Amino acid sequence: MKKLYLKDIAHQLNVSKTTVSLVLNNKGDENKISKETQNRILEFARKHNYKPNQLARGLSLGKSETIGLIVPDISDIFYARIASCVEKKAKEFGYNVVFSSSNESPETEQELIRTMLNRQVDGLIIASTQQNAADIEQLKQSSFPFVLIDRHYPEIETNYVLVDNYKGVKLATEHLYNNGRRCIGFVSLHPQLEAIRQRLRGYKETLESLGLKPEKAFIKELDKETHKTAMKKAIFELVSKPVSVDAIVFSTHYLTSMGLRELRALGKNVPKDVAIVSFDEMSAFDLVDPPITSILQPFNDIGNLAVECLFKEMKNKMVKIDHQHILEVELLIRKSCGS
Amino acid sequence: MKKLYLKDIAHQLNVSKTTVSLVLNNKGDENKISKETQNRILEFARKHNYKPNQLARGLSLGKSETIGLIVPDISDIFYARIASCVEKKAKEFGYNVVFSSSNESPETEQELIRTMLNRQVDGLIIASTQQNAADIEQLKQSSFPFVLIDRHYPEIETNYVLVDNYKGVKLATEHLYNNGRRCIGFVSLHPQLEAIRQRLRGYKETLESLGLKPEKAFIKELDKETHKTAMKKAIFELVSKPVSVDAIVFSTHYLTSMGLRELRALGKNVPKDVAIVSFDEMSAFDLVDPPITSILQPFNDIGNLAVECLFKEMKNKMVKIDHQHILEVELLIRKSCGS
DNA sequence: CTGAAAGCGCTTACAG
DNA sequence: CTGAAAGCGCTTACAG
Numbered sequence: 001m002k003k004l005y006l007k008d009i010a011h012q013l014n015v016s017k018t019t020v021s022l023v024l025n026n027k028g029d030e031n032k033i034s035k036e037t038q039n040r041i042l043e044f045a046r047k048h049n050y051k052p053n054q055l056a057r058g059l060s061l062g063k064s065e066t067i068g069l070i071v072p073d074i075s076d077i078f079y080a081r082i083a084s085c086v087e088k089k090a091k092e093f094g095y096n097v098v099f100s101s102s103n104e105s106p107e108t109e110q111e112l113i114r115t116m117l118n119r120q121v122d123g124l125i126i127a128s129t130q131q132n133a134a135d136i137e138q139l140k141q142s143s144f145p146f147v148l149i150d151r152h153y154p155e156i157e158t159n160y161v162l163v164d165n166y167k168g169v170k171l172a173t174e175h176l177y178n179n180g181r182r183c184i185g186f187v188s189l190h191p192q193l194e195a196i197r198q199r200l201r202g203y204k205e206t207l208e209s210l211g212l213k214p215e216k217a218f219i220k221e222l223d224k225e226t227h228k229t230a231m232k233k234a235i236f237e238l239v240s241k242p243v244s245v246d247a248i249v250f251s252t253h254y255l256t257s258m259g260l261r262e263l264r265a266l267g268k269n270v271p272k273d274v275a276i277v278s279f280d281e282m283s284a285f286d287l288v289d290p291p292i293t294s295i296l297q298p299f300n301d302i303g304n305l306a307v308e309c310l311f312k313e314m315k316n317k318m319v320k321i322d323h324q325h326i327l328e329v330e331l332l333i334r335k336s337c338g339s
Numbered sequence: 340m341k342k343l344y345l346k347d348i349a350h351q352l353n354v355s356k357t358t359v360s361l362v363l364n365n366k367g368d369e370n371k372i373s374k375e376t377q378n379r380i381l382e383f384a385r386k387h388n389y390k391p392n393q394l395a396r397g398l399s400l401g402k403s404e405t406i407g408l409i410v411p412d413i414s415d416i417f418y419a420r421i422a423s424c425v426e427k428k429a430k431e432f433g434y435n436v437v438f439s440s441s442n443e444s445p446e447t448e449q450e451l452i453r454t455m456l457n458r459q460v461d462g463l464i465i466a467s468t469q470q471n472a473a474d475i476e477q478l479k480q481s482s483f484p485f486v487l488i489d490r491h492y493p494e495i496e497t498n499y500v501l502v503d504n505y506k507g508v509k510l511a512t513e514h515l516y517n518n519g520r521r522c523i524g525f526v527s528l529h530p531q532l533e534a535i536r537q538r539l540r541g542y543k544e545t546l547e548s549l550g551l552k553p554e555k556a557f558i559k560e561l562d563k564e565t566h567k568t569a570m571k572k573a574i575f576e577l578v579s580k581p582v583s584v585d586a587i588v589f590s591t592h593y594l595t596s597m598g599l600r601e602l603r604a605l606g607k608n609v610p611k612d613v614a615i616v617s618f619d620e621m622s623a624f625d626l627v628d629p630p631i632t633s634i635l636q637p638f639n640d641i642g643n644l645a646v647e648c649l650f651k652e653m654k655n656k657m658v659k660i661d662h663q664h665i666l667e668v669e670l671l672i673r674k675s676c677g678s
Numbered sequence: 679c680t681g682a683a684a685g686c687g688c689t690t691a692c693a694g
Numbered sequence: 695c696t697g698a699a700a701g702c703g704c705t706t707a708c709a710g
Contacts, residue, residue, distance in 0.1 A: 006704065014679045019707060032679055055398040056703035058346040059686045064394060066437075066458075074426065077622070080419035087413065087440060096454065098405075098437050101426060113437065119405075203422040257623055283416070284596055284621050289628030355697045360689060371695055376687065395687035398710045 004050050020045075024052070060119055067310060068116035069099040070109060071127045078253070078280055078299060079127065080147065081144055085303025087124060093311055095122075104133040104224055105286070111138070117321045127151055130193050145313035147323065154194050156199045159323040161306045161314065165195050165279075168329035169202030172249050172277040177210050179337045181247035181275055185238045185293040186220040187259055188251030189227065199251045199279060204275040217243045217297040228258070235262035239274060247337070253282045256292060281332070292333035298327050341388070343389050352379055359384075363391070397459055406457035406649060408438040409448060410466045417592070417619055417638060418466065421488065424642025432650055434461075443563055445470040453477070453498040464492055464647045469532050484652035486662065488645045493533050498652065498662040500645045504534050504618075507543030507668035509636040511588050511616040514632070514670060516549050518677045520586035520614055524557040524577045526598055527590030528566065538590045538618060556582045567597070574601035579611060592621045595631060610677040620671070630673035632663060637666050 003214055012015045020041055022031050028038040044050075058064040069086050071079040090097050096123060102109035106129045113135050116124060124146040128136065139146050141157060148160040165235055176184050183208065191197045204214040218232035238245045250256040258279035260270065266272050270290055278285065281294035309323035349356045361370050361379055366378040383389075397403040408425050410418040422438055429436050437460060441448035445468045452474050455463060463485040467475065472492055478485050479497060487499040487567065515523050523546065530536045535628050543553040559573035576583045589595040595617035597608065609629055620633035648662035 017704085018681060019679090020521065020682095023681095027703080034679065037679085049453070052705095053398070053454060053703050054458045055394050055403060056686090056704075059392070059394040059398055059688085060705045062686070071422065074413075074417075075420045077416050077419065077424035078412075080416065080422075081414045084412065084414035084440060087438075096439070096458065097437060098439060099422075099426075100435070101423060114388075114390060119393045149510055249594075254622070257626060260626055279476055282621070282623050283593070284623040286601055286628045287596060287628070291373075298709090310696075312708080356688085357690075357697060357699095358695090361696095364689080366690090373695065376695085391689095392687050395702090398688075398704085399687080399689045401702070 001156065005049050006050075006052065009041065009044055009048075009050060013044055015041070022034070024050075024133050027210035046161055062120075063122045064120040065094060065120070066096045066121050067123045067307075068112075068119075068121040069097050069125045070102055070112050070116070071099065072102055072104045072129065074101045076254075077282060079150075082127075082301040082303045082306075085300050086307055089304050089307035093307070097106065100334070102129055104129050110135050117144070117154075123147075123304050123314045125149055125310060127152070127187070145310055147306050148192070149166055149302055150194055151195050157321050159309055159321055161309065161323075161325045161327065162195070163297050163302070163327050164329050166202040166205075167262055168297075168331070169199045169249060169251075169278055170206045171329070171331040172279070172293075173203055173206040174210070174297045175331060176247045176249070176277060176337055177212075177273055179247075179271075179275060181337075182212060183218065183244065183246045185220070185243075185245035185248040186214075186251070187220045187222070187238070187248055188232075189224055189256055190221050192212075196251055203249055218245060222255075222305060227255070231255070231258045232262050232265075235259055236266065239263070239266060239268055245274065247277075249277050249279070251279050253278055253280040253285075253294075256285075256294075257282065260288070260292075271336050275337040277331075277337060285335060288336075290336045292336045293334045294332050296330045296332050298329070302325055343387050343450060345389075345391065347391060348380065348383060348387075352383060352517075354380070373515075384598050385544075388455065393512055402461045403459040404433060405435045405437055405458070405460050405465065406462045406646075407451075407458075407460040408436050408464045409441055409451050409455070410438065410443055411443045411468065413438060413440045416621060416637070417517070420638040421466075421642045421645075422583070424639050425646055428646035432646070441468055443468050443529050449474050462653045464488055467492070484649055486645050486648045488641055488653070490532055496660050498648055498660055498665065500641050500662075500664045502636050502641070502666050503668050504537035505544075506539045507618055507636075507670070508588060508590075509545045510547040510668070510670040511618070511632075512542055512636055513549070514672065515586045515588070515594040515614055515676055516545075516551075516617060518586075518614060520549060520676075522557065522583065522585045523551070524559070524584035524587040525553075525583075525590070526559045526561070526570075526573060526577070526594055528540075528563055528564055528594070529560050535590055538588075542588060549654045554582075556586060561594075564595070569600050570575045570597045571604075572596070574598055574670075575605065578602070578605060578607055584613065586616075588616050588618070590618050591642050592617055592619040592624075592633075595624075595633075596621065597633075599627070610675050614676040616670075616676060625673060627675075629675045635669045635671050637668070640666055 006017050009020050023038050023041040087097050100112045107130050109132045126148055127150040130151050148158050152160040184196040186203045188196050191200050207214045221229040250259050278292050280297050285292040345356050345359055350358050362377050362380040428435050439451045448468050448471050465487055469490050487497050491499040524541045527535050531538050546553045561569040572591050589598050595661040618632040619636050624631040
């Protein structure tokens with residue numbers, strides 16, 4: 001089966017390329033091309049399964065009908081789920097998506113943004129490393145359509161779809177308190193991410209509002225790079241004298257898993273000795289011993305909303321910053337807090 | 340920052356577009372362009388961060404430096420991990436990847452393959468629905484570079500990277516046997532997939548080699564569409580009289596989770612009443628009560644090898660079928676089989 | 679109603 | 695050593 005081109009169709013049907021192109025782009029009527037000609041073309045194209053070369057089309061049209069999705073790590077189930085939604089939603093608009101992982105590296109992120117722009121994506125959805133203000137600012141200045149998800153730059157006004165991180169941890173902390181816990185620890189990554197900062201703030205302020213003091217020793221901030229080894233030490237310190245925490249809020253699903261492993265290794269009973277709550281969850285958290293109480297993020301809504309906002313931006317030409325969504329989060333109570 | 344084009348550089352540097360293009364494509368030397376001119380151009384391009392429009396470049400070159408990845412579901416952690424590897428590996432070759440999920444629909448898969456071809460991807464990695472022989476055959480006929488992963492068409496000779504499904508289940512079944520189980524059930528999806536068929540075969544033949552009979556009633560094949568409700572019924576039947584299985588092999592990670600939930604709902608103790616093994620695993624399987632003995636798939640190797648094979652094909656022009664890899668699988672023994 | 683022609687931004691064979 | 699020109703496969707303003 002030889003590849004079929006526009007000119008082949010024109011040739012075989014004895015019409016011009018213009019006519020074929022117009023008809024195939026649904027502009028037959030507005031260009032008053034006879035129904036008969038239209039049908040011949042449509043029929044022929046369908047029968048031979050003609051599809052235009054998207055590179056040529058994109059070059060000519062100045063758009064690629066592709067959007068780019070940049071996430072820290074596509075193999076993180078949270079982002080994988082979002083990617084899945086983004087893909088589905090984009091398809092509704094007839095768009096494809098190119099994805100890439102930044103691996104939390106600002107340099108990689110920068111490179112990815114540029115590569116995608118060179119590939120002429122029409123819009124970008126970014127879960128940023130949040131250390132790449134320059135490029136985000138530039139995107140904004142050049143009125144390129146983009147929306148930030150999961151992570152945003154508080155100092156740059158952009159469209160975004162986030163989650164109420166503060167509220168999530170507040171819910172979790174209160175839940176722990178209501179279950180009688182008074183020495184509540186907090187384990188997270190380094191708070192260079194605004195999302196993490198909000199979670200930390202949620203933790204601290206909730207403790208205070210409950211009349212508890214957020215002790216320095218209760219809080220463990222691990223480096224992204226070294227958190228695997230650091231976790232062991234962190235958990236050990238949290239559950240040993242003089243700290244001896246009776247509950248821990250983990251700021252991310254994989255920290256929860258790692259932390260739980262360490263707690264077990266130290267012979268601690270969850271929830272008896274230490275209750276735990278996880279921000280975000282994993283597929284099998286309900287099967288874990290004990291089932292892990294988790295803060296659920298609406299990943300479907302994040303993905304869908306992001307795409308919708310992006311398409312509004314792309315349509316508007318004039319980019320307006322009027323899509324700043326902070327979605328609600330939900331505390332799913334299972335057994336890891338003792339009730 | 341206005342977008343910079345090739346002609347702008349040529350203009351500003353008082354040389355032709357040809358010269359600029361040649362230099363930027365590292366063909367300066369072979370075209371004997373003076374070192375000085377080369378340096379001026381390189382310097383200028385770097386300083387202004389010039390990157391060619393990939394659509395134009397692709398159209399001109401007849402290739403896009405993009406590969407396509409089609410999987411059943413990008414939000415399945417198994418495929419997400421493979422996608423992550425594929426992305427990393429492709430980047431080493433300077434390639435991007437476009438991904439899409441077929442959602443196990445042959446029609447969608449067909450459409451995706453065509454869309455990707457129209458987008459001029461230079462090669463395809465496909466975890467097929469295995470119900471789309473026509474397109475795969477066509478890809479093959481037209482000598483388009485592609486490699487199948489995870490699932491293949493036994494009736495079509497293609498390059499592929501698979502996993503030893505038979506062996507995996509054999510290992511699992513023997514392990515169960517060695518732990519004293521004699522009534523071993525098998526829960527899987529409908530065996531329209533060759534991979535599933537191999538797993539089923541592994542189960543049956545191993546039982547036989549062990550002197551056990553693979554009873555019809557021990558085997559549950561669920562429909563992809565209805566497996567959520569069907570699982571409840573299947574598990575109930577397996578653990579009730581007259582069947583009363585004392586072990587179950589699940590042919591996929593999410594079936595394991597679902598099955599375990601049902602076992603618990605019925606008050607069954609795992610592994611005392613029913614031992615279980617999972618083909619493929621999830622992140623928290625080691626934390627589950629009990630930790631789930633699983634057959635591990637080398638997703639990293641699958642992704643890397645697939646990309647390597649694909650690039651060899653792409654380079655060779657003449658596509659040769661000499662990359663048929665069946666990777667080893669590993670049984671990770673935890674506690675769900677009683678030892 | 680329809681076609682010839684220019685243009686999208688590149689690459690490269692060819693000529694000098 | 696370097697440039698003018700053709701070509702990749704489309705779209706569409708313009709002319710008739």
